[in-house]
Amino acid sequence: MTKSFVKRSGAAAALVTLFSATPALAELPEPVRAMIDAAIETGDPGKVATVIELAKATNPDDAEELDGMAASFDAEQQAAAAAEEAAKEAKIRSAGLFDNWSGEGQIGAFRSTGNSSNTGVTAGLKLERKGIDWRHKFTALADFQRTNGVTTREQFLLAYEPNFQLNDRLFVYGLGQYERDRFQGFSSRISTSGGIGYRVIDTDNTQLSVKAGPAYRRTSFINGGKTSNIAALAALDFDWRVAERIKLTQDASAFIQSGNSTYLSTTGLEAGLGGGLSARISYAVEHDTNPPAGAVQTDTLSRFTLIYGF
Structure with a gap:
């Protein structure tokens, strides 16, 4: 029984060692994330694209996450533009004879x-x-x-x-x-x-x-x-x-x-x-x-x- 316990303990230690050796998924550095958020706040597509490209060049392991952030920004921009156009059209349709x-x-x-x-x-x-x-x-x-x-x-x-x-x-x-x-x-x-x-x-x-x-x-x-x-x-x-x-x-x-x-x-x-x-x-x-x-x-x-x- 003692031998069996020792064998089980050895196997568990080997598994712990194996998973510890596997590197964790890379996480986008906080300063880089803050820089991207600041670019997104400006609402300027050119600035956002430039910052994300630089971030991908310096953090290649985070390319997938950065692409996701870019796609999310593009979707928000398109939704905002569609909402603005719909509001503009509604205003024109409801305008009086002497408006606009x-x-x-x-x-x-x-x-x-x-x-x-x-x-x-x-x-x-x-x-x-x-x-x-x-x-x-x-x-x-x-x-x-x-x-x-x-x-x-x-x-x-x-x-x-x-x-x-x-x-x-x-x-x-x-x-x-x-x-x-x-x-x-x-x-x-x-x-x-x-x-x-x-x-x-x-x-x-x-x-x-x-x-x-x-x-x-x-x-x-x-x-x-x-x-x-x-x-x-x-x-x-x-x-x-x-x-x-x-x-x-x-x-x-x-x-x-x-x-x-x-x-x-x-x-x-x-x-x-x-x-x-x-x-x-x-x-x-x-x-x-x-x-x-x-x-x-x-x-x-x-x-x-x-x-x-x-």
Whole structure:
């Protein structure tokens, strides 16, 4: 019996020695874990990826645990982004008619005296409302100038354009536009159009969209005559953020019809001043192929304005 007890004790000691010789699973060092937790707290995927890669390089035995931490962070980020997008969509769907509008107002003026006395003012307003599928744009622009006590420019434009997104790039649009420019020979020109558009480029820094469709124009002239025409509209809208505070814009449109077609191009350069303010210089060219008697075919206008975005 004594021999049996000794044998059993020897076997137990051998098993203890065997398991003691087996190394324990590696555990991520506390300083490394703290560093990863600090990176996760920032919410910056780039920082988290960098820290975890460094941790894997210095602690290769913990690669599986580190991969798990990375996967967990990615899942949390995706869930947070989905929740944010759902909340944004719910807010848009529940918004009232006057909610979710953004835009900009611009104003410029000049005064000169001497050989001639000139006073001029230009003012404009652009509003835009983006929904889930719908987008609404409203534009108002006015230019007025007097030279030696005589009005030499009096130009007004109002336009409203809704469009509906068919997919990320393709959309259909409608347009209603009113113009008045008695120095171009008309007291009012009303244009309507509907058609299809496409966003050729749509990135954070560059946007380019084109559109085209049939149009209808009704013009009332200063001399009392009126014309109504079926036309075609083609237009483009280009914005390019050249630098953080510098943006180049180009808008162009063409109403093509029998009798008198109209081509318009406006090129602008904006410089951010901070606090929502920016300065803008623009050059507009309008060409009518057959204007009323007494009006020139090509009219140009340079504007220097201060813009406030909201």
